[in-house]
Amino acid sequence: MAKLYFRYGAMNSGKSTALLQAAYNYEERGQAVLLAKPEIDTKGADQIASRLGVTRTVDFLVPADGDVRDLFEAHRARVRREASDALIPGDRPADVACLLIDEAQFLTPQQVDDVFRIAVLDGIPVMAYGIRTDFRTLAFPGSRRLLEIAHSLEELKTICRCGRKALFNGRRISGRFVFDGDQVAIDAEGAAVRDEHFVTYESLCGVCYVEESGDLLTPA
């Protein structure tokens, strides 16, 4: 049976790198994968970018109200069509071996249910990569749903500036940590040079988060 996998971690834990590596591993064995991400992430638009320098365009973006299963099925049909149209039989992968989703925290809970259906009803493994909690330590709705229903959970680890394992994502505006604001605030391309409200994130361990926030663990 195909499964839904959720691989989560703090910012800069190498999620996009791991996703692109997984895609490469499938394709090296002659298998086809589809790459997708929610449309809300304006950073890099339709690209999945590893901080190591590898970048790849997704097969489809998922709009906030998009039906992931329909989108997946349309692109799966294209892969199958390309296989049957191949000049040499067996030259192209016959079907999709895996759906890989980046920035999965931005899926809606309904869309997470949809990707679960892709695994259990359509028989295609789905690997979702994302951040567990926002800058206030609260779960993104998509991540909460993934934690609830994914068959398999795996934490991708990174370290805090102090050397401990990072757990949280601190938000800085113009370099200063902030602990209130909208859940989603993404640094637009080039914002650093022209915008005094430049948003960055830093992966923090529990100790450093509590120190920086003044023990603001349960936000109002």
Ligand SMILES: [Zn+2]
């Ligand atoms: Zn720390």
